[in-house]
Amino acid sequence: MxxxxxxxxxxxxxxxxxxxxxxxxxxxxxxxxxxxxxxxQADLLAEKVANLRVFSDENGKMNLSLLTINGGALxxxxxxxxxDCHHGRRPNFLNxxxxxxxNRLYEYFCSRLTSLGVSGVEKGEFxxxxxVSLVNDGPVTIVLDTDTEFR
Numbered sequence: 001m002x003x004x005x006x007x008x009x010x011x012x013x014x015x016x017x018x019x020x021x022x023x024x025x026x027x028x029x030x031x032x033x034x035x036x037x038x039x040x041q042a043d044l045l046a047e048k049v050a051n052l053r054v055f056s057d058e059n060g061k062m063n064l065s066l067l068t069i070n071g072g073a074l075x076x077x078x079x080x081x082x083x084d085c086h087h088g089r090r091p092n093f094l095n096x097x098x099x100x101x102x103n104r105l106y107e108y109f110c111s112r113l114t115s116l117g118v119s120g121v122e123k124g125e126f127x128x129x130x131x132v133s134l135v136n137d138g139p140v141t142i143v144l145d146t147d148t149e150f151r
Contacts, residue, residue, distance in 0.1 A: 001041045001105070002081045002147075004030040007054055007140035011074045013124040014131045021122035026071030028134050031109060032081025033102040034095050041146040042105055046112035048149070049073070054140055062140075072120035073113055076132060077106045099127060 005027050012022035029049065055064040055071065066073065079102065083091035096102065103126045113121045124130045 001034065001037045001045050001109070002032040002143065002145045003045055003049060004078075004081065005049065005052070005054075005140075005142045005144065006030075006134060007137045008074075009135045009137045011132070011134035013074060013076055014133075015125045015128045020125055021074050023072030023074040023120055023122055025069065025137075026066055026118075026120070027073045028132070029073055029075045030078040030081060031075055031106055032078050033097040033105045034082050035097050037097060037105055037146070039105070039108055042109040042112055045144060045146055046109055046116060048144055050113060050116040050118050052142070054142065067117050070119055072122070073118050074122050074124075075106070075110050075113070076124040076130065077102065077126045103127070 008023070008026065008028045010024050011028040012019050014020065027049065050067050051065045053065050054062045055066070055069045057063040079093055079096040082096040083093060084095060085091045097105070106126060110121050110123055
């Protein structure tokens with residue numbers, strides 16, 4: 001499982017011109033699920049996201065977590081995080097999980113964030129053509145991958 005975290009002051013996602021999710025002061029999370037990913041990996045990733053200390057304290061140091069600041073999260077499913085561009089000019093997405101299981105793990109990850117105490121977890125529309133808007137704060141962008149980060 002792979003997540004691209006962007007610390008945002010605001011973010012929103014729209015489908016067909018209608019906003020279906022948004023957050024203020026927190027993370028925009030692009031979430032990719034690959035074949036073979038499990039609920040255990042979703043648990044580890046959600047725990048890391050909720051507790052990662054990348055928000056500024058009173059001294060301007062990145063020392064606070066999403067939980068500490070009572071921040072929100074906008075989670076967007078993004079199979080293109082598993083693009084394989086090694087051969088030719090057209091990426092393949094054979095490593096991405098099939099839609100049914102990917103959606104199940106995406107929903108599980110979102111519910112896990114909520115159960116950990118992240119307030120205001122909102123989502124995009126799985127499988128839809130979405131337009132994402134954000135104001136990246138910092139900018140701070142971090143990539144987490146359960147295949148490399150949690151060994």
